[in-house]
Amino acid sequence: MSAHTFKANNPALKSFVEVSKDSDFPIQNLPFGIFSTDNAQDARVGVRIGDFVLDLAELSELNLFDNLDFDHSVFYENVLNPFIELGQQNWRATREKISELLQAGSDLERHKDKVLFSIEQVTMHMPVKVGDYTDFYSSIEHATNVGKMFRPNGDALLPNWRHIPVGYHGRASSIVISGTDIHRPKGQILPKDATEPIFSPCRLLDFELEMAFIVGKSTALGNSVSISEAENHIFGMVVFNDWSARDIQKWEYVPLGPFLGKSFASSISPWIVTLDALEPFRVASPEQDPEVLDYLKYEEKHNFDINLEVDLMPEGGEATTISKSNFKYMYWNMAQQLTHHTVNGCNINVGDMCASGTISGKDETAYGSMLELSWAGKNTINLKDGGERKFIQDNDTIVMRGFCQNDSVRIGFGEVSGKVLPAK
Numbered sequence: 001m002s003a004h005t006f007k008a009n010n011p012a013l014k015s016f017v018e019v020s021k022d023s024d025f026p027i028q029n030l031p032f033g034i035f036s037t038d039n040a041q042d043a044r045v046g047v048r049i050g051d052f053v054l055d056l057a058e059l060s061e062l063n064l065f066d067n068l069d070f071d072h073s074v075f076y077e078n079v080l081n082p083f084i085e086l087g088q089q090n091w092r093a094t095r096e097k098i099s100e101l102l103q104a105g106s107d108l109e110r111h112k113d114k115v116l117f118s119i120e121q122v123t124m125h126m127p128v129k130v131g132d133y134t135d136f137y138s139s140i141e142h143a144t145n146v147g148k149m150f151r152p153n154g155d156a157l158l159p160n161w162r163h164i165p166v167g168y169h170g171r172a173s174s175i176v177i178s179g180t181d182i183h184r185p186k187g188q189i190l191p192k193d194a195t196e197p198i199f200s201p202c203r204l205l206d207f208e209l210e211m212a213f214i215v216g217k218s219t220a221l222g223n224s225v226s227i228s229e230a231e232n233h234i235f236g237m238v239v240f241n242d243w244s245a246r247d248i249q250k251w252e253y254v255p256l257g258p259f260l261g262k263s264f265a266s267s268i269s270p271w272i273v274t275l276d277a278l279e280p281f282r283v284a285s286p287e288q289d290p291e292v293l294d295y296l297k298y299e300e301k302h303n304f305d306i307n308l309e310v311d312l313m314p315e316g317g318e319a320t321t322i323s324k325s326n327f328k329y330m331y332w333n334m335a336q337q338l339t340h341h342t343v344n345g346c347n348i349n350v351g352d353m354c355a356s357g358t359i360s361g362k363d364e365t366a367y368g369s370m371l372e373l374s375w376a377g378k379n380t381i382n383l384k385d386g387g388e389r390k391f392i393q394d395n396d397t398i399v400m401r402g403f404c405q406n407d408s409v410r411i412g413f414g415e416v417s418g419k420v421l422p423a424k
């Protein structure tokens, strides 16, 4: 796949909607989401521009989508799945049409009070119905750090790690939209030096700084996606907080891997940024050594330069940025993940979510979890208000942000935020 150029990505484009320079949502982005204004029953498809949401159902009412050759009822749905099912050609046509409609001088401006809602006025909802959720483990820095802590006497990386994009099947049911409160999970933990487990609220609650892609094209059972086709099966991406209970995880994960330590919640940012909008930010992935098997070999650039940040905000306190990482550090890219996922004939469906795994960089300020930032509780993370943390405390809020920036444009994801309430 050669580098695409999309008219909607032209950095020279200007909208009649005022967008500040540091906004994640200029006219070159146009991410898709589900929003409501008065009540959740009205949830429908919107596109973000600056501090506003453009109502695609209303654009359809005004007959402004007449050249889009598909059933416009998809814009009145309360999830994006039916729209995504229409296929890449139609998502692209829709984004290009919206770009035209939002440009300075467009006729749409006279309808702006009808089609644009201030972000303060809307409630955001889960953008897709997630059928299946898979979590990878694709950052070599993260896998190495965890290996050192969990298996101090063995090799940090297990022998398969550089050959397979390691992953596991997670729970789709507990993926929630940004702003949803999370209750501290309870479960079995093995206290230090004990031989028998106890039942307790998690004592080592953590976040995982991840990104996830949303499957945009289904496959039939028995079929595989080749690596050159893989990105055509991806609709877009969100920032993903994969909340983790480290003490529950540590006791349960051998021999079959993560279970209740992970399945209690994951939070996502509400706007799905398309791969098309991210096109200007493609970068090469880290070199893979040893060479991977043929089905995982790829051409061209399949990684993206996306800055990532994590804030921890205590109840009533000030936010402290405790990690700054980047999606470009990923050892395994999304095309390789999806190719590997389907190589055995496992089918994928529109709306499925595949998360990257914790994204850590080399530098210790770029670690994507508190497990790494505090090095399993040996170190203290200092907060601006004088507080200290090793893991997440009750009533802490975790906020993650993602954005791409070059000299001419900023394409961002906004944020995913979640507050931890005491155990139920």
Ligand code: MN
Residues within 6 Å of the ligand: 135, 208, 210, 242, 355, 357, 358
């Ligand atoms: Mn994870």
